[in-house]
Amino acid sequence: MKLITPSTVRSLVQLKEMSVEECETLIEIVENEGDTTRCTEIIFNNLKKLFFRKLESLTCFCSWNYSFNFPSLEELTIVECPNMKTFSQEILDTPKLTKAICRWKNGRNWEKKNIDIESGLNTNIQQAYKKQKQVDSNLKELKLTLSGRDVKSIWQGEFQENFGKVKTLQLIKDEYANIPLQILNKFNSLEKLILKVSSYEEIFSFEEDKEYTGAHTKLKILEFWGLFNLKCISKQGSRFNSIFQSLHSLEVNHCHNLMTLLPSSTSFENLTTLMVSYCNGMQNLMSSSTAKSLVRLEDLSIKGCEMMIEVLAKEGDTEKGEIVFEKLKKLYLYSLESLTCFYYGNKYDNLKFPCLESLKVTECSKMKTFSRGGLSMPRLKYLNSRYCLESDIDRTIQQLQNDCSELWKRFPGSRV
Structure with missing residues (x-):
């Protein structure tokens, strides 16, 4: 920009x-x-x-x-x-x-x-x-900000500093199509990786002529900002399971070419926080099978993704299934103008949120129902600020969106 x-x-x-x-x-x-x-x-x-x-x-x-x-x-x-x-x-x-x-x-x-x-x-x-850019080898925690050329120099061994102490790494304006996975071997204490305004089409890749030296399992936080060419996190998802399994937090902002976020071939079993904002090419967040792997997810927020039709996409057979978000406590859907439902699936599917306490649905004018099948939210008491019984969720969602529409007609540019 x-x-x-x-x-x-x-x-x-x-x-x-x-x-x-x-x-x-x-x-x-x-x-x-x-x-x-x-x-x-x-x-x-x-x-x-x-x-x-x-x-x-x-x-x-x-x-x-x-x-x-x-x-x-x-x-x-x-x-x-x-x-x-x-x-x-x-x-x-x-x-x-x-x-x-x-x-x-x-x-x-x-x-x-x-x-x-x-x-x-x-x-x-x-x-x-x-x-x-000088790295003090005595530091136990350091935030390091590099450009794409710096990354290539580090990978090729032109820097002699000790990067083993770096816990936070921020890469900005990288003109390469991906990050060679081997670079993580240079940052073997890395816990947080932030990628901004770069040309990545996928995040990690193996160089065919390089031997993979092992999985990086300490990475806990991954953030994307303005990766306008990004099409997927990885085309070879299964190879990166050891990296993604360790993630606790994933935040994605302004990645307009990203069609879906979490590949079905990859497990995110330790992910607790997932935040997605202004990814305008995304029609759904993930498949229903991927959702089943999010056993520790506590906080899910989706904002301003104008093409998103549903959060979960049906995958596999059409027989009766069950999707359980076992730990999810907060779910926030904001300004999703194409969203029709959280999950359409089929009428025999059951969607369960045993720990959900906070649900907010704002400026989702096309959303008329949460799910076509069975829905269980036993701990939910309020939808936005309105008292809401489990049996009244669809009716309350429709009323909230109708109220928003009426307010916009009376006061253009206003927000609830």
Whole structure:
């Protein structure tokens, strides 16, 4: 994601301060527009202060063939932008800049670099970037943020640091189609893996000419953010059972090419939290057979998946079956405009939630029933904030969605 185009900059003639904070998938500020082979000057005439904070995907101000002139810029502050390697590619003119600071977290401590204006912004930002990537072998817990090129360098042995202490790894802007499974052998204490704004079509893969050295069984948390090309977690699901079996939490956001999330060939028997948001190509979350493997799932949240028709898809024979979410306590369905039901199946199927205490169904205007077959939720007392008996779930769902529809007609843009 980018913020503005060069033509937009030209219209911001009175802009004096720019502050950009906590944009998870923002890669650069100024995006390409027009002919990239010709160097064009972009001028921010009146900009005096420029402030960036917690932009974890930001790699630069602009990566394209533009020169930048900031005739009035006096202050530049860069805070917690761990992937920012450079400011811009071409000429950068900042004649009035007197204060430039780069700050980042190293473990629990803050580090600060006062940028030497005379030696150049790009040089200083590159130095700060390299310093952030240094791994202290004495640290027992470290969050490390890398780009795709860094991953390849580590895999090929170009880095000599001890990555065995790293517990949290964040990969951003990786241009490769997948992560070679062998990279996990370098991070043998890894517990949390975060993947952002990358080109992965599948997450893990084996290199055919490389020997697989063993399963990585410590990974507990897996998060995807803005993986727009992702089609599946793995095409060879059974080979990765030892990885996925150890997962406790899976969070997936803005992965629009993902048609279904959990492959039926893979077991997620230790998964307790599953959160899916804004995956617009997904028509169902998983198969009914996969649901049966989620024996420890406690929290399920699905939000803003506009193509999702049902949460569970029927798989296999049409005989009477039973699906039990043994530990599920919270189920949240929000803004699923195509959702018709949680599970259609057949009228002989039984869907059981023996521990479900909290059920919320909001802005699911096409949802008229929860399940076609038998439904058991013995501990459920409230649906959203309404008192609801088990026998009244379908009627209450219909009433809630009707209320939402009426409210939207009266007050367009309102939310319940």
